[in-house]
Amino acid sequence: MKRVDVVIAGGAAIGSSAAYFLASNPDFHGSVLVVEKDFSYEKCATTLSAASIRHQFSTPGNIQMSQFGTEFIKHIGEHLAVNGEAPDVGFHEKGYLFLATPAGQSILESNHRVQRSLGADVSLLTPAQLQTRYPWLNTEDLSAGSLGLSGEGWLDAYGLMHGFRRKAISLGVQYQQAQVVGVKRQGRKVQSVALSDGSSIECAVLINAAGTGAHALAHNAGIDLPVQSRKRCVFHFTSSAQVSNCPMVIDPSGAYFRPEGKGFICGISPPAEQDPECVDFDVQHSLFDDVLWPLLAARVPGFEAVRLQNAWAGHYDMNTFDCNVILGAHPELDNLLFANGFSGHGMQQSPAVGRALSELVAYGAYRSLDLRAFGWNRVLENKPLLEINVV
Numbered sequence: 001m002k003r004v005d006v007v008i009a010g011g012a013a014i015g016s017s018a019a020y021f022l023a024s025n026p027d028f029h030g031s032v033l034v035v036e037k038d039f040s041y042e043k044c045a046t047t048l049s050a051a052s053i054r055h056q057f058s059t060p061g062n063i064q065m066s067q068f069g070t071e072f073i074k075h076i077g078e079h080l081a082v083n084g085e086a087p088d089v090g091f092h093e094k095g096y097l098f099l100a101t102p103a104g105q106s107i108l109e110s111n112h113r114v115q116r117s118l119g120a121d122v123s124l125l126t127p128a129q130l131q132t133r134y135p136w137l138n139t140e141d142l143s144a145g146s147l148g149l150s151g152e153g154w155l156d157a158y159g160l161m162h163g164f165r166r167k168a169i170s171l172g173v174q175y176q177q178a179q180v181v182g183v184k185r186q187g188r189k190v191q192s193v194a195l196s197d198g199s200s201i202e203c204a205v206l207i208n209a210a211g212t213g214a215h216a217l218a219h220n221a222g223i224d225l226p227v228q229s230r231k232r233c234v235f236h237f238t239s240s241a242q243v244s245n246c247p248m249v250i251d252p253s254g255a256y257f258r259p260e261g262k263g264f265i266c267g268i269s270p271p272a273e274q275d276p277e278c279v280d281f282d283v284q285h286s287l288f289d290d291v292l293w294p295l296l297a298a299r300v301p302g303f304e305a306v307r308l309q310n311a312w313a314g315h316y317d318m319n320t321f322d323c324n325v326i327l328g329a330h331p332e333l334d335n336l337l338f339a340n341g342f343s344g345h346g347m348q349q350s351p352a353v354g355r356a357l358s359e360l361v362a363y364g365a366y367r368s369l370d371l372r373a374f375g376w377n378r379v380l381e382n383k384p385l386l387e388i389n390v391v
């Protein structure tokens, strides 16, 4: 049986980031194999994401992970260049703008305090200030907005993932196209994984970076991971409206929109009771016609006239317990590291989570950011670490 030190199941943003950080960690000298079931990456969340990064979370660790993500992305050439060629992830540092009606103002303000305490460059704006800065915005029902002045924006998520992967390979990481279909466990240890091609691989550590496939992989190891696949549709439209200097706008309704190329993308999460586990990729067009477009046109009158250009569906790996990543080992299993349940904010967390996983493997503990709050204990003790700002 082939043997490697670390098997990473899933080679998209999280798996490839972990592979890169492991291979570049001077204190780690082992071998790394990334097992990825689909090298086209067509259906993974990373490729289908809205690819945006923000510091405006309610959970301190999420803010810190994204702050590291921004720094990493801004200096990506220093980290991921191969043969002098740096990946171009096209970072647009245009900010997030969270809007609040009077009902949501106190939450916006309390999140703002947490963000500021961690050094996030965010500013609270009054409706008048919003109107001056964004003349195209309807502020009638608003009482405040929170704008990221720096560090937030959007990028090419596929480019980031590909950059991690290319650099990891240049550092000796191997990639194999196959699905992890079985996990052989003895007591507190994973001994080997079984692959869809019939082979088995012995490993000292297994990392679960399987996105929406994480639940099945955990189940194979005898662990019940509270992560489910939840469909999210993204719509790309153009408009002749003059919407200059537009950030990623988060409407009080939960709808979001931001510029993309010559147009905009938008989306909205359905209410919890209409958000079943779902694995198909069918676009729910009525969501745009019946829900999103009216909301957008109410917020930006110029969006009365839009032309839908394209739409796609992807899946959040939703942590149904508290909408935050579950990171690290389960107390009953020493060498299976989880990085699952990102609930819509995993692309931006991929640098911080990849680094964290490499530290857990190399040192058995976090060395840079202390992310213990995201561990399994809170799940098992039923103490949710609830993220309020889930988009």
Ligand SMILES: Cc1cc2nc3c(=O)[nH]c(=O)nc-3n(C[C@H](O)[C@H](O)[C@H](O)COP(=O)(O)OP(=O)(O)OC[C@H]3O[C@@H](n4cnc5c(N)ncnc54)[C@H](O)[C@@H]3O)c2cc1C
Residues within 6 Å of the ligand: 009, 010, 011, 012, 013, 014, 015, 035, 036, 037, 038, 041, 043, 044, 045, 046, 047, 048, 049, 050, 051, 052, 053, 178, 179, 180, 181, 209, 210, 211, 212, 213, 214, 217, 232, 233, 234, 313, 314, 315, 316, 317, 339, 342, 343, 344, 345, 346, 347, 348, 349
């Ligand atoms: C519509 C949408 C919008 C989003 N917008 C944002 C955003 O703006 N900002 C943000 O930060 N995040 C966003 N996200 C979330 C983000 O995309 C994900 O959290 C992140 O990409 C997760 O990365 P991952 O590598 O864990 O999972 P994925 O990208 O899903 O990759 C998992 C990989 O594992 C592979 N795999 C699965 N099972 C197995 C197995 N058993 N064996 C081998 N391989 C396996 C899959 O083929 C896949 O390539 C969005 C997601 C969606 C769907």
